[in-house]
Amino acid sequence: MTKLLFDPMKHPDWTPPQTAEMYRFVAENTQDLVGVVDMEGIVLYASPSHELVLGFPSSEFEGNSAFYFVHPDDLAYVKRQFDDMVTLESTFDFEWRCKKADGSWVYIETRGTPIFDENRKVVQCVYGSRDISERKKAEEFLLRTEKLSIVGQMAAGVAHEFRNPLTSIKGFAQLLHQGNEKPEYIELILSEVRRLEAVLWGFLTLAKPQAPKMKEVDAAVVLQQVVLVFSTQSILNNIEIIEEHDSEVPRIYCDANQIKQVIINILQNAVDAMPNGGIIKTQILCHDSEFIKFRFIDQGSGISAERIKSIGEPFYSSKEKGTGLGLMVSNKIVHEHGGSIHIESTVNEGTIVDVILPIYSSFLKRD
Numbered sequence: 001m002t003k004l005l006f007d008p009m010k011h012p013d014w015t016p017p018q019t020a021e022m023y024r025f026v027a028e029n030t031q032d033l034v035g036v037v038d039m040e041g042i043v044l045y046a047s048p049s050h051e052l053v054l055g056f057p058s059s060e061f062e063g064n065s066a067f068y069f070v071h072p073d074d075l076a077y078v079k080r081q082f083d084d085m086v087t088l089e090s091t092f093d094f095e096w097r098c099k100k101a102d103g104s105w106v107y108i109e110t111r112g113t114p115i116f117d118e119n120r121k122v123v124q125c126v127y128g129s130r131d132i133s134e135r136k137k138a139e140e141f142l143l144r145t146e147k148l149s150i151v152g153q154m155a156a157g158v159a160h161e162f163r164n165p166l167t168s169i170k171g172f173a174q175l176l177h178q179g180n181e182k183p184e185y186i187e188l189i190l191s192e193v194r195r196l197e198a199v200l201w202g203f204l205t206l207a208k209p210q211a212p213k214m215k216e217v218d219a220a221v222v223l224q225q226v227v228l229v230f231s232t233q234s235i236l237n238n239i240e241i242i243e244e245h246d247s248e249v250p251r252i253y254c255d256a257n258q259i260k261q262v263i264i265n266i267l268q269n270a271v272d273a274m275p276n277g278g279i280i281k282t283q284i285l286c287h288d289s290e291f292i293k294f295r296f297i298d299q300g301s302g303i304s305a306e307r308i309k310s311i312g313e314p315f316y317s318s319k320e321k322g323t324g325l326g327l328m329v330s331n332k333i334v335h336e337h338g339g340s341i342h343i344e345s346t347v348n349e350g351t352i353v354d355v356i357l358p359i360y361s362s363f364l365k366r367d
Contacts, residue, residue: 033108033129036115041066041082044124053131055101071097071105073214085112086122095132095336107136139332169193216360217256219249219284219292226263227282234267238277241267245284250292250359254337259357262330266296266353269327273300273351287356291339294355303345330355 033054034047046061054069061069070078074096085092091113097105109132115124169192172185227241234241252259270280278299287293327341334341338358345351 031130033127035061035066035127035129037066037125037127039086039123039125054098054106069099071099073097077214082112082125085114085125089114089116089122095136098129106131107133166192166196213255213257214253215256216251216253219252219294219357220245222256222259223263223282223284223294226260226267230264230267234271234280237271237274239271239274239280240278241280241282243282246286249284249286252292252357253360254357255333258333259337262333262355263294263296265327265330266355270296270298270300270351270353273298273302291356291358294357296353296355297350299350302347302349302351303343304347308343308345 031049031052032047033050034045035043035050036045037043043061043064043066046058048058050061051057056069067075067079078094078096081092081094084090091111093109093111095107095109098108100106108129110127110129112125112127114122115126117123169189172189175182176185223243223245227243231241267280267282274280280299281295281297283293283295283297285293285295331341334355334357339356342354342356343351
């Protein structure tokens with residue numbers, strides 16, 4: 001016989017509260033933001049905690065569009081999430097930036113749940129939100145730390161990449177100084193300078209913290225720019241990077257700098273797994289009508305099925321001096337882009353990493 005945790009004998013004066021009153025009591029005494037919006041995004045109810053967190057009184061929200069308080073760079077994304085909730089009739093979770101009364105912006109995490117009428121039609125949405133600014137700061141610090149780690153690993157390769165063009169420039173400059181003025185010398189010097197600029201730009205782009213900038217980009221160009229920056233490091237490790245991709249690859253909608261960091265993390269792991277050299281294949285393939293796939297195939301030591309379960313967890317790494325943060329950061333970036341990462345590996349044969357991202361046209365369909 002199951003023993004009751006509580007005494008079944010209720011207090012004689014106890015009466016069950018009215019459901020509506022109870023829910024309102026909970027909503028009005030929580031620090032989380034609780035509210036209701038209609039299908040146009042008009043706020044029907046906003047809990048008093050909105051003023052505590054955002055500085056606006058509840059009355060400032062009620063009767064106005066919830067989208068008015070969304071950061072312009074997040075507006076299209078938030079509207080897509082809202083539309084998906086209505087179309088798919090399911091709960092949705094997302095992060096966005098909300099306007100505060102003092103004009104600043106705060107990171108908010110929201111879960112929205114559809115409310116149905118008697119005909120199973122979505123008529124309203126209940127949301128619960130909370131301020132995640134401190135968590136975002138911690139994540140940004142982690143991202144910068146991982147970037148600095150990658151920059152340090154690539155420093156020797158970049159120094160070598162600079163040495164060869166500088167030697168050529170110095171040689172041709174000396175010839176010009178000696179009176180050997182030939183137009184092709186000038187062109188060769190300019191060509192080497194452009195090469196240096198390309199490498200330096202890629203290196204600084206990785207190292208410098210930047211706000212996310214979502215835009216339409218050519219996936220092949222993103223991959224080529226990373227391979228250019230990475231090429232000397234691969235040569236020093238006796239590794240050849242081969243690029244292959246479908247003839248007509250759709251453009252993607254992403255923050256190019258963040259996707260470059262993901263690719264560099266994967267290539268760095270591949271190089272580390274191949275101490276005796278070999279070949280890394282990079283491919284861009286059409287995954288289906290709405291996604292493309294970056295595929296990376298190495299000939300490294302591979303990862304066992306048991307260890308692959310823990311890949312992506314913080315501070316778990318298959319490398320002796322690894323932190324395990326690289327893939328964790330990459331997973332987060334790709335997930336925030338609406339994509340996913342998949343890993344297949346065979347010990348002593350190599351690893352295949354697939355990064356699946358939505359194409360640009362799939363975002364247009366949702367807008």
